[in-house]
Amino acid sequence: MSFKFNFNQDNDDSENKQDDNEEKLREFNVKDDSTVELCAQSCHFTASEVKESDIEIEKVLFKNNYQLKKLMKPLDIKPPHLNKNSNNDYEKLLTKSDLIPGVYEGGFKLWECAIDVINYLIENKINLKGKKVLEIGCGHGLPGIYCLLNGAHVTFQDYNEEVLYKLTQPNVNINCNGDYEMIENNTHFISGDWKFVSDILSKEKFDYILTSDTLYNVSSFSKLHSLISNHLEPIQGKCYLASKTYYFGVGGGIRKFEELIEILDILNVITVKDIKDGVSNVREIVEITLKKD
Numbered sequence: 001m002s003f004k005f006n007f008n009q010d011n012d013d014s015e016n017k018q019d020d021n022e023e024k025l026r027e028f029n030v031k032d033d034s035t036v037e038l039c040a041q042s043c044h045f046t047a048s049e050v051k052e053s054d055i056e057i058e059k060v061l062f063k064n065n066y067q068l069k070k071l072m073k074p075l076d077i078k079p080p081h082l083n084k085n086s087n088n089d090y091e092k093l094l095t096k097s098d099l100i101p102g103v104y105e106g107g108f109k110l111w112e113c114a115i116d117v118i119n120y121l122i123e124n125k126i127n128l129k130g131k132k133v134l135e136i137g138c139g140h141g142l143p144g145i146y147c148l149l150n151g152a153h154v155t156f157q158d159y160n161e162e163v164l165y166k167l168t169q170p171n172v173n174i175n176c177n178g179d180y181e182m183i184e185n186n187t188h189f190i191s192g193d194w195k196f197v198s199d200i201l202s203k204e205k206f207d208y209i210l211t212s213d214t215l216y217n218v219s220s221f222s223k224l225h226s227l228i229s230n231h232l233e234p235i236q237g238k239c240y241l242a243s244k245t246y247y248f249g250v251g252g253g254i255r256k257f258e259e260l261i262e263i264l265d266i267l268n269v270i271t272v273k274d275i276k277d278g279v280s281n282v283r284e285i286v287e288i289t290l291k292k293d
């Protein structure tokens, strides 16, 4: 066998790694043609539209006896500027399914990871005073409301404008005891698909990004990853993501999202809390930060 210097070994290795990564990335760009990607828009509400006496509310209990209020069911009102793609009959959708990808993404229900993320903020006494917070996929918006009540400015994002209008914003109102000036100065609501949310946020950066129960659909992972990467404050910013470790039957979950994080190599991720509710319901909170250049 003839001897030769393998000068190209490093180049070959990095090309192989790139090919490998491209192959793996294909899995995260799965596109379900039946889904509609709603344009993002800022939603403006008049806080005084909702009166606590007109609605049924319940209390949700967290660590250290901390309580927040939530509506028992969405308000029966129509958003004034309904996104042209969102002409769905939500009452019917709600009786049929917890979520319908690309149509209704589950925001009318309170999912257990939202509770987990608030408990984490309480347990760790995270200081929110004067901080900028983005809650991605907020639904009821309780994590964002906790931050608002603790002195933060909060941007609430949900896929469906109806969720923000009929549920998130009323929940903000009932927890802030009618302090409409504080609400108007410290909240921003954005509806639409993650793909377009940066069009509205532009270069805005956040000290904290919170998101819970949003990793069930692998085809949305790269959009969520971009949103976090684009809007996390580079030096101190932290994203707390609460999710099931695995969503059985749909392929999502924290381990799968970590695979994408590793390939794209922009973010760091560490598990900061494990939550076990029986064998099949294993949840985690991960802390995500931007890698330093």
Ligand SMILES: C[S@@+](CC[C@H](N)C(=O)[O-])C[C@H]1O[C@@H](n2cnc3c(N)ncnc32)[C@H](O)[C@@H]1O
Binding pocket: 099, 105, 106, 107, 108, 109, 110, 111, 112, 113, 114, 136, 137, 138, 139, 140, 141, 157, 158, 159, 160, 192, 193, 194, 195, 211, 212, 213, 214, 220, 223
């Ligand atoms: C299962 S719900 C969780 C709601 C809430 N975070 C909770 O834990 O109660 C998932 C949320 O993610 C958001 N979401 C999912 N996919 C999305 C997408 N492609 N674009 C925008 N929002 C999306 C929806 O707004 C929806 O409210």
